Amino acid sequence: MDTGPEIIRPKMQVRNLYKVFGSSPETALKMLEQGAGKDEILDKTKQSVGLADVSFDVYDGEILVIMGLSGSGKSTLIRCLNRLIEPSRGKIIIDDCDITQLNNIDLRNLRREKFGMIFQHFALFPHRSVQENAEFGLEIQGVPKEKRVAKAREALKQVGLEGWEDSFPGQLSGGMQQRVGLARGLAVDPDILLMDEAFSALDPLIRRDMQHELVELQDRFKKTIIFITHDLDEALEIGDRIILMKDGRIVQIGSPEEILTQPANEYVSRFVENVDMTKVLTASSVMVRAKTVAYPKDGLRTMLHKMRDVGISSIFVVNRDKTLRGLITAQSCKDALESGDKTVADLLLCDIPTTTPDEPVTNLIGRMADANLPLPVVSAAGKLLGVVVRGSLLAGIAEGGLELETTLEHPNEGMAQ
Amino acid sequence: MNFSKFPLAEYIDTLLDFLTDHLAWITKGISEIMSTGMDAATDALLAMPSWLFILLVAAAAYKAVGKRMALGTILGLCLLDNLQLWEPTIETLVLVLIATFVAVAIGIPLGILAAIYDGAHRVIMPLLDLMQTMPAFVYLIPAIPFFGLGPVAAIFSTVIFAMPPAIRLTSLGIRQVPADLVEAADAYGCDRRQKLLKLQLPLALPTIMAGVNQTIMLALSMVVIAAMIGAGGLGGEVWKAIQRLQPGKGFEAGIGIVILAMILDRFTSKVGRNKSADQ
Ligand SMILES: Nc1ncnc2c1ncn2[C@@H]1O[C@H](COP(=O)(O)OP(=O)(O)OP(=O)(O)O)[C@@H](O)[C@H]1O
Ligand SMILES: [Mg+2]
Numbered sequence: 004m005d006t007g008p009e010i011i012r013p014k015m016q017v018r019n020l021y022k023v024f025g026s027s028p029e030t031a032l033k034m035l036e037q038g039a040g041k042d043e044i045l046d047k048t049k050q051s052v053g054l055a056d057v058s059f060d061v062y063d064g065e066i067l068v069i070m071g072l073s074g075s076g077k078s079t080l081i082r083c084l085n086r087l088i089e090p091s092r093g094k095i096i097i098d099d100c101d102i103t104q105l106n107n108i109d110l111r112n113l114r115r116e117k118f119g120m121i122f123q124h125f126a127l128f129p130h131r132s133v134q135e136n137a138e139f140g141l142e143i144q145g146v147p148k149e150k151r152v153a154k155a156r157e158a159l160k161q162v163g164l165e166g167w168e169d170s171f172p173g174q175l176s177g178g179m180q181q182r183v184g185l186a187r188g189l190a191v192d193p194d195i196l197l198m199d200e201a202f203s204a205l206d207p208l209i210r211r212d213m214q215h216e217l218v219e220l221q222d223r224f225k226k227t228i229i230f231i232t233h234d235l236d237e238a239l240e241i242g243d244r245i246i247l248m249k250d251g252r253i254v255q256i257g258s259p260e261e262i263l264t265q266p267a268n269e270y271v272s273r274f275v276e277n278v279d280m281t282k283v284l285t286a287s288s289v290m291v292r293a294k295t296v297a298y299p300k301d302g303l304r305t306m307l308h309k310m311r312d313v314g315i316s317s318i319f320v321v322n323r324d325k326t327l328r329g330l331i332t333a334q335s336c337k338d339a340l341e342s343g344d345k346t347v348a349d350l351l352l353c354d355i356p357t358t359t360p361d362e363p364v365t366n367l368i369g370r371m372a373d374a375n376l377p378l379p380v381v382s383a384a385g386k387l388l389g390v391v392v393r394g395s396l397l398a399g400i401a402e403g404g405l406e407l408e409t410t411l412e413h414p415n416e417g418m419a420q
Numbered sequence: 421m422n423f424s425k426f427p428l429a430e431y432i433d434t435l436l437d438f439l440t441d442h443l444a445w446i447t448k449g450i451s452e453i454m455s456t457g458m459d460a461a462t463d464a465l466l467a468m469p470s471w472l473f474i475l476l477v478a479a480a481a482y483k484a485v486g487k488r489m490a491l492g493t494i495l496g497l498c499l500l501d502n503l504q505l506w507e508p509t510i511e512t513l514v515l516v517l518i519a520t521f522v523a524v525a526i527g528i529p530l531g532i533l534a535a536i537y538d539g540a541h542r543v544i545m546p547l548l549d550l551m552q553t554m555p556a557f558v559y560l561i562p563a564i565p566f567f568g569l570g571p572v573a574a575i576f577s578t579v580i581f582a583m584p585p586a587i588r589l590t591s592l593g594i595r596q597v598p599a600d601l602v603e604a605a606d607a608y609g610c611d612r613r614q615k616l617l618k619l620q621l622p623l624a625l626p627t628i629m630a631g632v633n634q635t636i637m638l639a640l641s642m643v644v645i646a647a648m649i650g651a652g653g654l655g656g657e658v659w660k661a662i663q664r665l666q667p668g669k670g671f672e673a674g675i676g677i678v679i680l681a682m683i684l685d686r687f688t689s690k691v692g693r694n695k696s697a698d699q
Contacts, residue, residue: 087603087607111609111610111611112609114606114607114608114609115609118607119608120604122603122604124600126598126600126601126603126604128601128604128623129623139608139618140608140609142618143608143609143610143614143618191608
């Protein structure tokens, strides 16, 4: 199931990346290849394993979340991506260029052009004003004063810090400081934003705001964002895909839903067991196949027959290519046949509520509570993917919860027809 | 147990002889130029009436530090004038300022080197330990063959004696810049120079200024000691008093040194703190 973003060519490809901290990584690398664990290697060689055989793609315009317990190598990984930490082995390809091969000057230029980075403890420059902090990246790039002032101002505005330009970081609250950090990253208009636990120093309310802001910014500017967090709820809130790490290795990569409903192993399920399922299940995971559908060419009689056949009281009308046209109820069919003066087009209810496949179930519960018609799930292109009925919704929630105990048995039914 | 004495002294003498033979023409030249310059500076300051000089310093003190400092400066300097120590005071001041200037001009770049390159750090730090524990008098001896008796030799030994804190605290200040800030600078693509100018030096400034302050204090104490090789100034007055067994005169000159020390200290320590308070 591909719930990733639509553009398929990866922005960034990481291939077989290793990092061993220590003076002689070679033996450790060999042992890693033979599958030795981190503790064993530390015991035998005194080398500390940061990353072991990490491979993944980052798609253009996605928010990729990296999770894992403390010491699992998240920070090491994100710092390898812009070579703040030098990888011991492996490739990192960004837009067809293997950046592990770059010399110092090219590397500096790459960092200036492609990356923005936002840090857990903000890492703002205390001797520079908010404005000057936001300008920093542009200043380093040698952008003329006027232009960088304007750009930094705009970035500060985006994060809601208008009017604070002349303050110093020390005079701001934590949340505001983090916004300055975000503005510093956004001002350089980078392709890729690297965020290492960028929100963990914030209190929950501000954190929530920042998450929303980030998703919104990402929506508007289509940045590629790589985001580390300890907090599963945060990962589920903002992540398009999640990478779970353990002892320097990737344990699972997948959409939030896949991680939750099909955990690859014990480690992953332990990670996810406390999640409120209703928050993360989406319409696509609780929808069912429409039992039958009608086509515009079908006469009223055919439609009524189809409904009787499977025992439903209304039917969705779709084109041959499954584009949803509307809904017709059995009652209106019967009435029309008796009076005999109406066509399908007259009876068709076009303006019916629909939902998208990635709508969280939480939102559906409210909408379904007082509806007795099924809710069609419609793709961005307008095609009918399936329907959510009250029964399937409740069953989905219950099952999703149970699925965490056992693995791989998720009734992952395909789309409608 | 009759190992013959290891001829360390002889080796050092040989080395110094070699250096004087081959370098003396340079050092003597430097000596000429510097003493001319110093004399000119001293003469210029002495040409100014003492009250004008006192007022200027007091005004600077008022601006840089405050009212009390200005008042103290006026009282202290007037006392020195009254004790007829004006000329040696100015001589000492010029010596101290020149020696400090040279020590800082060499010390800060060395400190930056030691901060950036671990190799330089490993070489420089033990040397500093050596320089600081060596008794100050020892520096006087080789200064003479290189520069001849007089104020330039005094400045030379003073620079060596007073430089370590400038190096040490510059290096310390830069190394103390939080690693996450350095990382942030790297992440945005700073080169070495940008990192130094935009981040490390501004953040290290208070520490560097503390180093400069210590350098000035050490320079003052060394300039006094250097009276033994003809540095003149207030130290010269003390030295004369010792030779003539005149404790009263010795104390007068000693008080002069204390006053000068206090003024210089307040000036520099305040400047360092002002800058750091901006943050
Ligand atoms: N400079 C270093 N020298 C030696 N070992 C290191 C170094 N940096 C990281 N490590 C090791 O690499 C492993 C991964 O560290 P990393 O900082 O990437 O973990 P993390 O997943 O970011 O943890 P946290 O959630 O606590 O931030 C750890 O076991 C750590 O001990
Ligand atoms: Mg970390």
